[in-house]
Amino acid sequence: MKKHLFFLVVSALVISNCAALALGALTAEEIIKRRDDNEHFDTAQVEAEMIIINRNRRIIKTMTTYAQGDNGLVIFSNPRDRGTKFLKRGDDLWMFFPDAEDLVKISGHMLNQGIMGSDFSYQDVMESDKLTDLYRFELIGEEEVEGRPCYVLEGIAREEKKVSYYRRKSWIDKERFVGLKEELYARSGRLLKVMYAPKVQKIEGRWYPMTVVMEDKLRKNTRTEFIVKAIEFDPQIPAGAFTLENLK
């Protein structure tokens, strides 16, 4: 009996150690890094559609996005917003309205507003620093999202770092290293936004979220779907694409 008990205890210890090893095989930072390797790119051109759903209203906006390092340019092409452009240069964001031929710098409180009435705020797309620099991530478990096994990570903002969300909880696909779900919290602990990636596709050897859904949890019955129609990594971007002159 004693021998049997000893065997049980040893087995339990071995199993728990193995589990820790398996979980510990990758640290939170490494998981984030592998996700970033997948999702982040230096240069890309994206054809996308944004569907803004607010109660019974459904607004569709189409756009072409060019991104290179810290810079980005979005040109809307749906009839209502045709010619409207956003230019991100480092930490600055400008918007150009073709009808008024007016250039507006988006700053301060305006950054907290939704882009073109969507659930994505300007601030959401402006955070360009590496997440691991801004947050202290911890692996807190494993869960399934839409049938896919995921690592669950929790990031708490580092002291004195300027970040919009104090805490973020991320579900990262264990095999494909792509974020499938993310919850964004205020310092008070209130859930502000939830982001899902219901469609993930392998493009040029990397898994990439092709549809991202953002829900503002402080507003009822609203969500925004961002659907990537086509994406090209490392395309040739014309010189001067990210200049204010080009915006006009």
Added chain:
Amino acid sequence: MLFLTRLAFKNLARHKNRTLITSIIIAFAIFFYILMDSLVGGMTEMSYSTLINYEIGHLQVADRQYWAEEEKLKLENLFTVDEQMMKSIQSIPGYIGSSPELAFSARLNNGSDELPVIGKGVRLEDFQTVFALADQFVEGSFFTPGEEQAVLGKRLAELMELEVGDYLILVVKDKNETFNTIEAQISGLAHTSNPNVNQNIVYLPLDLAQQTLNVGEQVSKVVIRMEKAHTASRVAAELEKKLSAGGDARLGVYPWNELEAVSFVEAQKIENQVILAIILSIAAIAIINTVILAALERREEIGMMKAMGLRNSEVVYVFVLESTGIGVLGGIIGVLMGVGGVWLMNTYGIDFERLYGMDLASFGMPVIGKVYGVWNPFSFAKVVAFGIIVSFISSVFPAYWAADKDPVQTIYHR
């Protein structure tokens, strides 16, 4: 000369209808000016008092760098109110009260919609010594210190479909630009004569705001109320010196009459002066027109006077005196009518919203409810003098023109 003067007055009495009609035209011009001036004065005075009573107090103490960008409501360049600073503030002449305030931008959320608002963290016992909000509650009352409660304007609450007892959520960004939320129960709804307070501001306990915004014990400004508003500029300079001597050199003291909101009212006042000038010009044209027509009508009479041996200058004298007499008469009637009108406006006021569905706030005047006229004796004197001078000047040229004509031609028409 005396004969000519008597003749002029006799003429006035003889042509009763003409004298009366012309005078009444002048009187109406003067009456409208007096009414408008009283109304504009009333609006300006009300604008000042609604700003002082609900928003800006008499003096504001703030960091100079904060003040330069005050409208941005940044959580930078804040300061802590210490005992020595309070002593300096309390020692100003005519001190009534002071209220530390932490202002911040927030998004008011009712669970389905959001609206940008200004949040103000205030200490209730201090706030009430400076602002008159306590008397303006239409529902509920002020928040209980220590409780997570909020007070807002009735209009804002209606817009967001919120009621007393409901919970509101304020989404804010703290000192580190990190989102935070304040969940507070609405303890009261106020409706003041200040549209900004009614539509844009949410009041919270100061400690709750400080904690949520992660600013420690700091505030954006201290608002001070004094006994005499007109001494504000002088007292501000004195207090600034005192604070600087006490080691708070970065703080500035700003009197109410130098604040942007007040300069906006001043700009409105200039606009109103332009409108008054237009009224006066129209009045002047009416007077000139009447006097010229009267002169033209009386060409024959002038011819007769000249045929009887009067010199040109004597004819002009009689004529101008008559016109001026009409101006004086019009002035007296106008002033009497004006006194009646201003008395009515001063006693009963005008409710533009009820009468014409006009919301003065949408024209930028920080006034809600009835507007009361004010007495302005200087304006009475000014407009009467204007009426008389215009009557005088406008009669000189037609009189010269008529007096210059050949008497034969003016009398004999064929």
